[in-house]
Amino acid sequence: MVNKVKAFIIYFWLTVFLIVVLFPFIWMIITSLKPIGTGLTLTIIPRPPTLSNYKSVLTQYKFGRYFVNSLIVASIGALGATVLCTMAAFAFAKLEFPFKRPLFGMFLSVLMVPGLMFVVPQFAIVYRLGWINTYKAMIIPHLANVFGMFLLVQYMKTIPDELVDAARVDGANNWTIFLKLIVPLSGAMIATVFLLTFQFHWNNFLWQLIVATDEHMYTVPVGLAMFRSAHEELHTLKMAASAISILPITMIFIFAQRYFIEGILRGAIKG
Amino acid sequence: MVSRTSWQAYLFIIPFAIFFAVFLGYPFFYALYLSFHKVTDIYDAFNALKFVHLHNYIKLMKDVEFWWSILMSLLYGAITIPLSIFVSLILANLLHRTFSLVKLYRTGFFLPYLLDVFVVAIVWKFLYAHPYGIITQLLQRIGINIPPLLASPKTAMLSVAIAMTLKGCGFGMLLYLAGLQNIPRSLYEAASIDGAPPWKQLFYITLPMLKPITLFMVVTGIIGALSAFAEFYGMTGGGPIIRVGSHILGCTKVAGLYLFRNLESLKLGYAAAISFVLLIIALIISAVSAKLLRVEW
Amino acid sequence: MRRFIALMTVVIPFIVDAQLKVWVSYNDEEFAVFKQLVTAFEESTGIEVNVQRIPFEGQEQKILTACATRTAPDLARVDCAFLGKLAHRHALLDIDIGELADKIVPVALQSCILNGKLYGVPDQLTCVCLFYNKRLFREAGLDPNKPPATWAEFLKYAQKLTDRSKGIYGFAMRNTLWWTLPFFYSFGANFIEDNTCVLNSPEAVAALQFKVDLYRKYKVEPGAWKSGAIDPDMGFQNEKYAMVLNGPWKIKLLKTIGIDFGVAPIPAGKKGGYTTIGGTNFVIFRGTKHKHEAVEFIKFIVSKESQIKWANELGQIPVNMEAFPYVDTIRHPYLKVFLYQLQYAIARPVLADYPAIEDVANPIMEAALMGEKPVKEALELIVYKINAILQEE
Known part of the structure; x- marks a missing residue:
């Protein structure tokens, strides 16, 4: 009985906190249901609620095309980056090799310089390679995802070394350990890195704008920026567009949640 | 010893390293090179460079506004990092179990993390607005009168920090939830047999086992704080002002805003120098944090 | 052929x-x-x-x-x-x-x-003109077809329109330099002459003092320029602010929402009603x-x-x-x-780094509005800092 009361109190506060955390999101949805031009009104409930913003977003621009572009860039980009990150992270977390720490330090240092500084030289490279206005230009420069690699290294460090040692005693080589032990055990975090890289590409406005020289190559964030012109802020449209744009990634999260949190082989470590 | 030293490890690193070298390594060194130069012709940012020695760095050292912006960024980090770690840990521990609605809660807490920072900043600006914003109105209804949160020097930074913590805590929760999976259950079982109460298990088993993730939160938190831009651009624009001696400074004028300003002014060499000072500061703080947490990295 | x-x-x-x-x-x-x-x-x-x-x-x-x-x-x-x-x-x-x-x-x-x-x-x-809410004009007993012609008249109107108990203010303004230029210009001040900022003239002091007084002395302005405040656009759209400065880009939206509003030239100061473009x-x-x-x-x-x-x-x-x-x-x-x-209207000088000028001027003007710095002193500081930027190029 005491436990039940305790549980109730905990989940009561958890729910209150959830509402607080979700409030901006809820507000975003409410604003997106207000008639165009009234995004700044102080009324809380839209009168009358309208779906016209969603309709405008989906029909006014080539939104379908932007969506497909974004989907291609984000999924291939995320897949590639996740594979590269996972491999490199394994080496840093579980292997010893010469220059390990300086190399890792160098990778991390780059993470600490604001990305805005890199835009011009990155563009110069992409231009020299003749990749302007291609998916390649949007994907390849961001394949080396230091943030994701760092995250995976830190996570793989929480995997007990004894497991790796045991496998080695059984005669497994590095590839076997990587594929059969580390990857399954890191499933949750690998999925998370995939999701984060996907999200990074999904929101990567500036770079995608700069390398696209044709409206057919525009992506969702570039399309969304069209809702803002010099003076007017079309808040209602912007909020509707934001709501639409997070839809795919939310779906991925909801449907693949067990991979993110529960891991693929949950029972692997009973210790 | 986990494994023997082996050159084979490079096979795992090389694919990553190649893309890194071309698309991050080269720009990194270009930026470093740029920080000792002045761009003289915007139509040729690669060749028309004038070598100015340490001029950019010397100017930076004397720049009051720059150091102030660093200070504000650090203050921002000092609020958001511990707060997010604290909130994320609590959430992860409460949601690290199975009950019918657990997925709903996890999704709910994580959802705001997926939203664009700038969009969230605009929404929060609206929620905080005085006197018609929803927060002011709600608090007024229950009899609490609050000052304009974003316009008062005492509360502006805190308000932005709270808004962003609420947005980001779901990510920390996710990391800790994943980390909790890797703690061998035998450790807890052994502790229970020894009669250790749950809070002791938390402090002596859970937290130490999660240290690498905490370090990740701290390091990326510092990087995030030093380059934070969109939340301040959307919510405060750097204000409100405060007088410090003879200087008039913005209470939320963080390093990210300062860097953006200089890039906007096309002071590319100077902006590069700013970036490298930020890098050094981030490295120092990260190293100190690793030492304090006693985690190797 | x-x-x-x-x-x-x-x-x-x-x-x-x-x-x-x-x-x-x-x-x-x-x-x-x-x-x-x-x-x-x-x-x-x-x-x-x-x-x-x-x-x-x-x-x-x-x-x-x-x-x-x-x-x-x-x-x-x-x-x-x-x-x-x-x-x-x-x-x-x-x-x-x-x-x-x-x-x-x-x-x-x-x-x-x-x-x-x-x-x-x-x-x-x-270019910027004065937008006013006709409904609020009528409620305050003012003729909606007679907008204020001078800044003195404008102040009188603003005082009549302000009803703090209802949260209605006669005027709302922004603090950025560009939005303050119409005040400076119509009071007869110049912005930049021969690549030198001259915003410390007595006319400029009078103009900024007028803005400060609207907020601090006459209290007909709610502080819409503060970070996190209801800004002039938002307040005007919600009929909380009776008069604001705005441009032609806003007309369509205001019509769509159904605000009963009028547009008038910038009220005249010492020099006349000059605007910025x-x-x-x-x-x-x-x-x-x-x-x-x-x-x-x-x-x-x-x-x-x-x-x-x-x-x-x-x-x-x-x-x-x-x-x-x-x-x-x-x-x-x-x-x-x-x-x-x-x-x-007065042309904009072609400057190497206009945003940097806004960036130094705005916080100092804010200090003047907050009463943290006397207007004259604030403008001297602004001129000093802007000239440093102008000479840098």
Whole structure:
């Protein structure tokens, strides 16, 4: 009985906190249901609620095309980056090799310089390679995802070394350990890195704008920026567009949640 | 010893390293090179460079506004990092179990993390607005009168920090939830047999086992704080002002805003120098944090 | 002969094989009209135009990156502040549009001239006027068809309109330099003379003092300039602020929401009711290989015919004065006020780094508004800091 009361109190506060955390999101949805031009009104409930913003977003621009572009860039980009990150992270977390720490330090240092500084030289490279206005230009420069690699290294460090040692005693080589032990055990975090890289590409406005020289190559964030012109802020449209744009990634999260949190082989470590 | 030293490890690193070298390594060194130069012709940012020695760095050292912006960024980090770690840990521990609605809660807490920072900043600006914003109105209804949160020097930074913590805590929760999976259950079982109460298990088993993730939160938190831009651009624009001696400074004028300003002014060499000072500061703080947490990295 | 003409129409496009690359950041409505103009240009000259529409947000970075890597288009549409940056850094070619220059609204054209050379041609022109809420005027017992003509009258109106118990304020303002210029100008102050900032004149002090007094002394202004406050746009749309300064871009939205509002010229100060201008200009980048065609394109866009179409379809101020008599003021009644106000407007200086100037001026003006610094002292500091920036270039 005491436990039940305790549980109730905990989940009561958890729910209150959830509402607080979700409030901006809820507000975003409410604003997106207000008639165009009234995004700044102080009324809380839209009168009358309208779906016209969603309709405008989906029909006014080539939104379908932007969506497909974004989907291609984000999924291939995320897949590639996740594979590269996972491999490199394994080496840093579980292997010893010469220059390990300086190399890792160098990778991390780059993470600490604001990305805005890199835009011009990155563009110069992409231009020299003749990749302007291609998916390649949007994907390849961001394949080396230091943030994701760092995250995976830190996570793989929480995997007990004894497991790796045991496998080695059984005669497994590095590839076997990587594929059969580390990857399954890191499933949750690998999925998370995939999701984060996907999200990074999904929101990567500036770079995608700069390398696209044709409206057919525009992506969702570039399309969304069209809702803002010099003076007017079309808040209602912007909020509707934001709501639409997070839809795919939310779906991925909801449907693949067990991979993110529960891991693929949950029972692997009973210790 | 986990494994023997082996050159084979490079096979795992090389694919990553190649893309890194071309698309991050080269720009990194270009930026470093740029920080000792002045761009003289915007139509040729690669060749028309004038070598100015340490001029950019010397100017930076004397720049009051720059150091102030660093200070504000650090203050921002000092609020958001511990707060997010604290909130994320609590959430992860409460949601690290199975009950019918657990997925709903996890999704709910994580959802705001997926939203664009700038969009969230605009929404929060609206929620905080005085006197018609929803927060002011709600608090007024229950009899609490609050000052304009974003316009008062005492509360502006805190308000932005709270808004962003609420947005980001779901990510920390996710990391800790994943980390909790890797703690061998035998450790807890052994502790229970020894009669250790749950809070002791938390402090002596859970937290130490999660240290690498905490370090990740701290390091990326510092990087995030030093380059934070969109939340301040959307919510405060750097204000409100405060007088410090003879200087008039913005209470939320963080390093990210300062860097953006200089890039906007096309002071590319100077902006590069700013970036490298930020890098050094981030490295120092990260190293100190690793030492304090006693985690190797 | 007929065969010859037929042959020529086939051949000409191959002779003139220039393809102009143009980047523009128009909104939906403007872009639709712009596309029609482009088609008309292509048909009349045979020059092919490749238009890329880019979002307003992020356009500076896109253009700058393109310049740094020599991949800029032939032409782009940029705002006044950005034009200054580009012109000072030699990214632009000077433009000769011949006699047409005399037909362009002088203040707009002057805002593109640096060292006697023309670096851009305005394609869109805006200026700031006084917007007032007619319903609130009636409620306060004021005549909604008689907006204030002088700042003294304006203050009286604002006091009548303010009803703090209802949260209604007579006026709401912004604190940025650009939005403060109409005050400075109409009080008779100058902004920059001979590359030196002169905002410390007695007239400038009086102008800023007036703004400070509106907030601190008369309390007819709610502090809409503070971070996180209900800004003038939001407050005016919600009928909380009775008067605000605004531009023609806001008219359509206010009509859509159904606000009963009027537009009036800037109230007169010592000098008269002067305003500041804004807008965008077409510029030609240094790397172009089609300068001649680019100039032709610009000439076409600012021609009388194009501008009449532009003004009437979009309800915007035409940049070509020859189009003024053709503006449909019945369809666009507010435009009449803006056209009048343009006679009392002051050009923007072409500066190397206008945003940096805003960046130093705004916090200091905020300190004056907060009562943390006397107005005179604040302006001296602003002048000192702005001059440091101006000399740096």
